[in-house]
Amino acid sequence: MSSAASASLVLKGTHGTSKTRADAIIKEAKFKASAEAVVGPGVYFWAFDQDISLAKRLAANWWRSANDRFKTYTGDDDPSLAILKANIEVDLNDYFDASSEKFLELLIATAENRRIPSTKNDFNSLRVVLLKELQDLQGSDFKVVRAEVDVPGAYKGEAPYVYWAAKKSSYICRDAPCTGMHLRY
């Protein structure tokens, strides 16, 4: 990781938000990591490779979920849905795949040794503890972390394949060096 020659990756992701916020991101040509974000400071994307359709649906579901559960966009001039597609440019040394087999094997080995998972939260906390240890050992923080997450909750009329997919990769960015493109529904 840290000793690798510098090379960069370009990852592709979608981000669901309000039109007001999307306009601000496009205007500034930058995603800002908000300290008030529902899921903590950072910028969050649904990963995709060639076909954006599922990542677009999940971005829309996140927007609905954030509205329903947390009233995130209440107060925005235009709280209606906007979906941004972004290229996330990151140095290989600053990227970590928390869904890799290697990391999962470390997670399971540690959980078994320390008898950790009394709850799902404890198990997820252990992921973070291990990630922080890796960062400490290599002497720098990862800027983009890939993680597999459950897909957001069900909505009437949603295509069943969204749920059958069960898990979907997301990118969690401290600071997102992105180029964005506005896609409006």
Place this chain on the structure above:
Amino acid sequence: MDDLFKKVFERIVSLSDEELRERLDRAVDHPLFKVLEAMSSWSLLTTVSVDAAMKHDLESYLQSQDISYDDLVLSDELLAANDAQYALAA
């Protein structure tokens, strides 16, 4: 496990229970924890025991899938048989 991951494992294994508990408690403010929690299909159940979460998952599964109770009993029996085979192989 490569060297870096081995070092991480050894560091965590060497922590006292109190030190590890403190680190686990601090981890809940991290974006990775937050996003896993927010997206969890058990989002209301992330603080309950594994047994309670599995019970909830099973109930959801029974309500949402085209599968009968008999199918589940059969799958449990098959799993148990596999466990026995696995134990013998080990």
